Amino acid sequence: xxxxxxxxxxxxxxxxxxxxxxxxxxxxxxxxxxxxxxxxxxxxxxxxxxxxxxxxxxxxxxxxxxxxxxxxxxxxxxxxxxxxxxxxxxxxxxxxxxxxxxxxxxxxxxxxxxxxxxxxxxxxxxxxxxxxxxxxxxxxxxxxxxxxxxxxxxxxxxxxxxxxxxxxxxxxxxxxxxxxxxxxx
Numbered sequence: 509x510x511x512x513x514x515x516x517x518x519x520x521x522x523x524x525x526x527x528x529x530x531x532x533x534x535x536x537x538x539x540x541x542x543x544x545x546x547x548x549x550x551x552x553x554x555x556x557x558x559x560x561x562x563x564x565x566x567x568x569x570x571x572x573x574x575x576x577x578x579x580x581x582x583x584x585x586x587x588x589x590x591x592x593x594x595x596x597x598x599x600x601x602x603x604x605x606x607x608x609x610x611x612x613x614x615x616x617x618x619x620x621x622x623x624x625x626x627x628x629x630x631x632x633x634x635x636x637x638x639x640x641x642x643x644x645x646x647x648x649x650x651x652x653x654x655x656x657x658x659x660x661x662x663x664x665x666x667x668x669x670x671x672x673x674x675x676x677x678x679x680x681x682x683x684x685x686x687x688x689x690x691x692x693x
Contacts, residue, residue: 511574518566526559537582544586544654558582606654613683635685646674
């Protein structure tokens with residue numbers, strides 16, 4: 509079913525919207541959640557929480573890019589669950605490493621207001637649009653999907669050192685870009 513028809517089902521408060529969303533994007537959302545959480549039950553719960561959240565926000569929101577919209581919700585819910593579990597048991601290093609890598613680019617950021625968040629989101633989109641195709645894919649796979657360097661290298665037939673170098677160059681470019689835009693301190 510086309511995304512517009514699914515969104516229309518949400519607008520009409522038809523529960524078939526949930527069935528169709530799960531049919532079309534269930535494995536996509538599960539992949540995002542499982543990649544972050546590394547746990548089947550937690551990933552499944554995050555996907556179910558995603559469907560609830562989507563149900564609650566459509567309407568009034570009408571997403572332009574439905575897949576990206578639900579992917580973002582899944583990712584945010586998964587990261588929230590990850591942070592809560594980390595606070596409780598202090599185990600695992602994968603996401604901590606990813607956050608540490610980006611910290612040098614975005615340290616000192618104030619995300620207190622929605623305006624700050626939108627400015628950074630817009631700047632990040634502009635930054636990504638300026639990267640080469642390969643650099644953009646590597647950056648997004650690492651920092652959006654939380655892929656490991658090894659996973660990225662295997663997926664795209666690259667060496668690990670090439671992936672690491674591309675990430676390092678992209679982080680340096682991001683830091684420079686954000687400073688130039690007046691977003692970092």
